[in-house]
Amino acid sequence: MTTHSLAKITPRKIAIVGAGQAGLLLGCALLDQGYAVTLVTNRTAEEVWSGKVMSSQCIFDQALQIERDLGMNQWESQCPHVNGIGLTIPTPDGKGEMAIHWRARLNAYAQSVDQRVKMPGWMAEFESRGGDLRIENVEIAQLEALTESHDLVLLAGGKGEIVNLLTRNDARSPVRHPQRQLALAYVTGMERSGPFECVNFNLIPGVGEYFVFPALTTKGSAETQACDIMVFEAIPGGPMDRWADVKSADQHLDVCLGILRDYLPWEIERCANVRLTDANDVLSGRVTPTVRNPTLTLPSGRVVMGLGDAVMVNDPITGQGSNNATKAPCTISMPSCARVTSPSTRHGCNQPSTAFMRATQSR
Numbered sequence: 001m002t003t004h005s006l007a008k009i010t011p012r013k014i015a016i017v018g019a020g021q022a023g024l025l026l027g028c029a030l031l032d033q034g035y036a037v038t039l040v041t042n043r044t045a046e047e048v049w050s051g052k053v054m055s056s057q058c059i060f061d062q063a064l065q066i067e068r069d070l071g072m073n074q075w076e077s078q079c080p081h082v083n084g085i086g087l088t089i090p091t092p093d094g095k096g097e098m099a100i101h102w103r104a105r106l107n108a109y110a111q112s113v114d115q116r117v118k119m120p121g122w123m124a125e126f127e128s129r130g131g132d133l134r135i136e137n138v139e140i141a142q143l144e145a146l147t148e149s150h151d152l153v154l155l156a157g158g159k160g161e162i163v164n165l166l167t168r169n170d171a172r173s174p175v176r177h178p179q180r181q182l183a184l185a186y187v188t189g190m191e192r193s194g195p196f197e198c199v200n201f202n203l204i205p206g207v208g209e210y211f212v213f214p215a216l217t218t219k220g221s222a223e224t225q226a227c228d229i230m231v232f233e234a235i236p237g238g239p240m241d242r243w244a245d246v247k248s249a250d251q252h253l254d255v256c257l258g259i260l261r262d263y264l265p266w267e268i269e270r271c272a273n274v275r276l277t278d279a280n281d282v283l284s285g286r287v288t289p290t291v292r293n294p295t296l297t298l299p300s301g302r303v304v305m306g307l308g309d310a311v312m313v314n315d316p317i318t319g320q321g322s323n324n325a326t327k328a329p330c331t332i333s334m335p336s337c338a339r340v341t342s343p344s345t346r347h348g349c350n351q352p353s354t355a356f357m358r359a360t361q362s363r
């Protein structure tokens with residue numbers, strides 16, 4: 001008898017904390033395999049939809065294929081395609097000329113669906129597949145209760161405070177401070193550039209980076225909800241790090257455009273008619289790239305396993321977080337791994353072993 005059919009006869013109970021890319025994808029994948037899944041998250045779908053932008057979430061083909069395989073690609077036909085990557089490095093003399101410039105097609109397109117569109121949609125999908133969705137802010141007491149009532153508890157709390165319960169893996173976390181000041185703006189009205197849509201990546205030595213690509217958002221242009229996402233990565237304290245005193249979304253956009261005017265004339269040319277899609281569609285902050293140890297032992301001795309950003313948070317410049325958060329659930333839910341909840345690995349208690357969790361995470 002296969003693990004999957006076992007799961008259907010006696011559904012194992014799995015709890016996931018966090019309704020992001022990692023938690024919702026895994027939740028739906030496990031429901032499809034016959035597990036009973038509880039997903040606890042601290043924001044309602046409406047709060048996510050009407051809240052501030054959270055990411056630029058560009059996802060490449062391997063990860064998109066996982067979404068397709070799981071039937072989680074609801075926005076694929078509407079979302080603009082990112083067909084290539086472009087890299088431009090201006091000359092160091094500040095004359096606004098290109099020292100290096102190339103564009104190349106990807107083998108298959110990438111896409112970025114605003115998480116404020118995707119997560120509410122996936123929350124509804126999770127419930128329609130039979131999942132138990134609960135809105136609650138999870139702390140240690142709730143983790144204890146979940147580990148008591150479920151066979152496995154996964155913590156996919158992203159950058160939420162709770163993930164700091166997972167200890168930092170010093171050996172795998174070489175930096176202790178943010179390497180960049182980040183800023184995002186979702187805009188409409190940007191001129192298209194080149195024969196195909198790219199992530200246009202501009203690297204300004206000693207100053208920072210700017211990349212821009214099309215996406216699907218909650219607002220955007222009336223017919224399509226298409227927008228462009230402008231992402232700035234400033235070296236902290238450097239000449240591009242200009243958002244500290246910004247008080248409004250419009251001021252934020254002015255700062256962004258001022259940087260393009262100062263360093264990247266070919267990008268400001270595209271921006272004559274840009275406007276923010278919404279006052280909520282700007283973000284600034286800093287991320288310290290961190291790897292955490294993947295398991296947390298609660299005061300009761302029961303163990304929780306981390307997932308997605310909870311275990312490894314990259315600087316967004318890598319464009320990896322959402323892609324990793326898609327692949328990690330796939331590793332856990334794939335058939336060879338589904339023994340996580342099979343009786344043969346339960347060691348006489350209701351949980352898989354810590355060693356098993358660590359081995360799964362290290363894949």
Ligand SMILES: Cc1cc2nc3c(=O)[nH]c(=O)nc-3n(C[C@H](O)[C@H](O)[C@H](O)COP(=O)(O)OP(=O)(O)OC[C@H]3O[C@@H](n4cnc5c(N)ncnc54)[C@H](O)[C@@H]3O)c2cc1C
Nearest residue numbers: 018019020021022042055058138158160308309321322323
């Ligand atoms: C500016 C920026 C740009 C980015 N651009 C890209 C990109 O282009 N490509 C890419 O691949 N990645 C990108 N990323 C990274 C990507 O957004 C994250 O890696 C990804 O969202 C992580 O998914 P996750 O499911 O682990 O966490 P999240 O998506 O953050 O989900 C965490 C969930 O946990 C919930 N939660 C938190 N605390 C609690 C609690 N105590 N109780 C209950 N629920 C809780 C939250 O509400 C949320 O639902 C970017 C990130 C940033 C900041």
